[in-house]
Amino acid sequence: MIPIKPIDPAISLVHHFLERSVRLYPDKVAIVHGKARVTYSEIDTRADNLAHHLLSMGVQKGDRIALLMENCVEYVISYYGIMKAGAVAVPLNSDLKVEGLQYAINDLEARILISSSRFDKLISGSALNTFGLTHLIRRGSPSPLSSPDNVVAFDSVSHQSSGVDDQEFSTGSRELSDSDLASIIYTSGSTGGPKGVMLTHRNIVDNTFSICQYLHLTEKDIQMCVLPFFYVMGKSLLNTHFAVGGTVVVNNQFAFPATVLKEMITEKVTGFSGVPSTFAYLLHRSPLAVSRDKLASLRYVTQAGGHMSKAIKEQLRRVLPSHTEIVIMYGATEAAARLSYLEPSQFADKMESIGKAIPGVELMVMNEHGKEAAVGEVGELVARGSNIMPGYLNKPEATNKALANGWYHTGDQAYRDEEGFFFVVGRQDDLLKVGGHRLSPQEIEDTLMESGLFVEAVVLGMPDELLGNKLVILAVPSSNSCTSNEVMSFCAGCLPKYKVPSEVRFVKNLPKKTSGKIDRKACLALFMEADRRE
Amino acid sequence: MEEIKKQITEFIATNFLFDESITLSVEDSLLETGVIDSTGVLELVAFIEETYGIKIEDEEIVPENLDSINNIALYISQKLSQVSAGQAAN
Incomplete structure (x- = not known):
């Protein structure tokens, strides 16, 4: 194993990254977003203020604070501010629907959510107070939300000085160790609902x-x-x-x-x-x-x-x-x-x-x-x-x-x-049994992409009584003139017979997860739906 | 222009507005309201090229041209006038 060379051995907690850079490069631009150019110093100060506010709300070490926001300066302030307060930052997928948000808040036992006005409708429709949420810190114009009971403006808490005479806010080191949780990130599980991956500072x-x-x-x-x-x-x-x-x-x-x-x-x-x-x-x-x-x-x-x-x-x-x-x-x-x-x-x-x-x-x-x-x-x-x-x-x-x-x-x-x-x-989950063979669709997809006929292509297994699975292609063609015959003759020329898909369907785009990964389940559903329509 | 707006609104409603809670005005950003994403933009571009017979250059796929119903309608009108001006010159 190649050993890790720490940038700075004194760094043991995630927010130390920010605190080190503010010491070394206080006036350097850390984040550019549209017209905003924000320095390390400003981000650190606002993260300190947020951390103070969280502590004043009674946040304890290890409390999970949910973060539902698009990428922006306030996201960064929140992420590091939560950890400075000794809490666990839980970034949520911005594509969550009501059930997903309720599941996460419940699973986390989160009392506090930091969000932005873009998610007002989702939050107001989720009745999160019934899942234990008590506070919302919200970025954006004055809140029209009546639930949860306590809604505060992000700007007011992150700009409000802690009154500690500009002294750096240094929670962590005193109370946190590198084996404490820093963040929880949800991944979509194929079974049993989303899984919250717990990550420590280390x-x-x-x-x-x-x-x-x-x-x-x-x-x-x-x-x-x-x-x-x-x-x-x-x-x-x-x-x-x-x-x-x-x-x-x-x-x-x-x-x-x-x-x-x-x-x-x-x-x-x-x-x-x-x-x-x-x-x-x-x-x-x-x-x-x-x-x-x-x-x-x-x-x-x-x-x-x-x-x-x-x-x-x-x-x-x-x-x-x-x-x-x-x-x-x-x-x-x-x-x-x-x-x-x-x-x-x-x-x-x-x-x-x-x-x-x-x-x-x-x-x-x-x-x-x-x-x-x-x-x-x-x-x-x-x-x-x-x-x-x-x-x-x-x-x-x-x-x-x-x-x-x-x-x-x-x-x-x-x-x-x-x-x-x-x-x-x-x-492992994507392997397809076709006749007596166990096939990886990835290999066939790679061959298909070499044809230049597709922007994207996915190979799927349609349940088949005889073969177990029948290989089919769902693809976004590079050109409108691309035909099924063209694809099938390419496959016949490049792939062994047992790997040649039996059918191709063209779509305008392949269903994807928010991670950008192709959603194979949704692709199969789309293929079958097209099948039923015909 | 109004006819183009109507067609674009119809296309967006049919293809992207699955979330009934979203109410879209002609000035709203399609991206910020979550109505459209990368693949949605590609669909929109293909629709405009096919319906109006115009070629959209890669450099023209920018929010100023395509991120709201108003911007799209204005962009298409301008492209169509360029096409007719070109034909008249020939």
């Missing part, structure tokens, strides 16, 4: 150090962030740049990529991060190719959040400036974000690999006997390290399963090559 701090180490981040780095902070990937962009004293440019308009590219150029952004759909979209309908000469500062792009096809990776390499490195990464919420990365120098040779373990992490392919698999043998990818969660909130069974035998079980099927690079072949 989990997040060590993973942040590790990412800074392999990406060689410094205070000069400027990150364009289009990914939501409520997922670990977006959150790690924030933490890593706050750890080194860099700058995060928040842009919530990725649906209009030309706007994002323009800001990347004007802000001289050095890093951009996305999930596979981010890059598919950028390559399909954006002025990236014509902007490449203006992206002189773009040092690297990182991709995580699931498998991205080789075709997209190759296209991305052609379109990006030659000085921009591509870093393929792999991780999980349960790992506080990151588990492995592919050294950019290996990109051309090992493009399909997720690379090797990051500093502080051990990775292994485990066979069905619980032993390390041989080179080339497919098994489950497991991991251990100081970044691995202590468990899921209120779900001991799921925790025991995920952390069995001292390893975190990723649920991904993978193998290791003779040089020690890991390759993920697909999710």
